[in-house]
Amino acid sequence: MMNDPWGKLLETAKKVHLANSKLQDFCPFPKDIKKQEFEPYHIPASDLMQNETGLLTRDYAELRDAFISASPYAHWRQTYKGTIIGERFLNEFGCYGLIGPESPFQSEKIRAWVVYMPKKFYYPWHHHPAEEMYLCLAGEAVFRRENCPDVRLSSGGIMEHSANQPHSMETVEHPIMAYVVWRSEFGTKPVLTFKAVSYTHLRAHETGRNLVCRLL
Ligand code: FE
Numbered sequence: 001m002m003n004d005p006w007g008k009l010l011e012t013a014k015k016v017h018l019a020n021s022k023l024q025d026f027c028p029f030p031k032d033i034k035k036q037e038f039e040p041y042h043i044p045a046s047d048l049m050q051n052e053t054g055l056l057t058r059d060y061a062e063l064r065d066a067f068i069s070a071s072p073y074a075h076w077r078q079t080y081k082g083t084i085i086g087e088r089f090l091n092e093f094g095c096y097g098l099i100g101p102e103s104p105f106q107s108e109k110i111r112a113w114v115v116y117m118p119k120k121f122y123y124p125w126h127h128h129p130a131e132e133m134y135l136c137l138a139g140e141a142v143f144r145r146e147n148c149p150d151v152r153l154s155s156g157g158i159m160e161h162s163a164n165q166p167h168s169m170e171t172v173e174h175p176i177m178a179y180v181v182w183r184s185e186f187g188t189k190p191v192l193t194f195k196a197v198s199y200t201h202l203r204a205h206e207t208g209r210n211l212v213c214r215l216l
Contacts, residue, residue, distance in 0.1 A: 005069050005073055009063075009067065009069070010098065010104070013066070016060065016135070016137075017029040017112075017179075017181075020135060022133070022158045023133060026133045026160065027109065028109075030108075030110050032107050033105050034107075035104060035105055036105065036106050038075055041074075041075040042072075043076040043090070044092060045092050045093060045095075046071045046074065046076055049068060049094050050071050052116070056138060056154075056174070057138035057155045058156055059155065059156060060137040060155060060156075061138075063137055063179065067114045074097075077102070077113075079189055080192065083191075085124070092118055093123065094114070095113055095116070096114060097113040099113075110182060111130075111181065111186055112182075113179075114177060114179060116176070117141065117169070117171050119172065119173055119175050120171060122168075122171075123169040124194070125167065126166065126190045126192050127164050127166045128164070128189065129185035129188050130184055130188070131161070131162060131182065131183050132181070132182050133161075134153070134158065134161075134178045134179070134180050135156075135180075136156065136157040136159075136177075137179055138176070138177045140154035140176055141153060141169050141172075141174075141176040142172070143167065143168075143169055144168045144169070145165055146165055146166040
């Protein structure tokens with residue numbers, strides 16, 4: 001194993017987190033962090049992220065590269081395994097923890113992880129009781145939240161999701177990498193907001209209003 005990618009990654013994430021007033025106001029970077037053991041778990045998204053060339057960034061090259069360097073040693077999550085989400089999503093949606101379960105560090109105060117999506121990728125509507133904040137490190141995506149206008153975020157952009165507020169995300173001509181934190185309700189994992197319909201059906205409704213899905 002290469003020389004402790006986790007120590008470097010934690011230090012870099014901490015520097016970014018402490019320097020960002022929105023992240024700090026949302027959840028101060030914790031002081032109770034402990035190292036922990038975990039088993040790595042590989043999925044194809046890890047290779048995609050390591051070979052990605054489209055993660056353009058303004059201020060976050062160091063953190064982007066630290067997340068990429070640690071990729072081979074991470075436990076990549078499959079949060080939506082066993083749902084209607086589909087094979088491409090399970091293989092290509094990238095997410096691994098920095099602070100939390102199956103991650104190199106733990107804290108009682110926050111969860112923190114990286115999210116990566118290739119270009120032309122759709123993350124359907126989902127929700128969770130945890131309050132969440134995204135910092136876009138590199139690339140860009142369209143973020144959607146219930147009862148809010150769509151927002152296109154690129155490097156440095158911030159998005160907040162309140163408890164159980166449905167949200168979705170879509171990349172078009174660029175991939176995205178984001179640093180994501182939760183500050184509450186860690187025990188309940190995300191669920192898809194519309195379970196009674198197919199992935200294709202969910203996607204079809206993304207371009208219009210969500211009313212039809214919502215009634216199913
Ligand atoms: Fe979320």
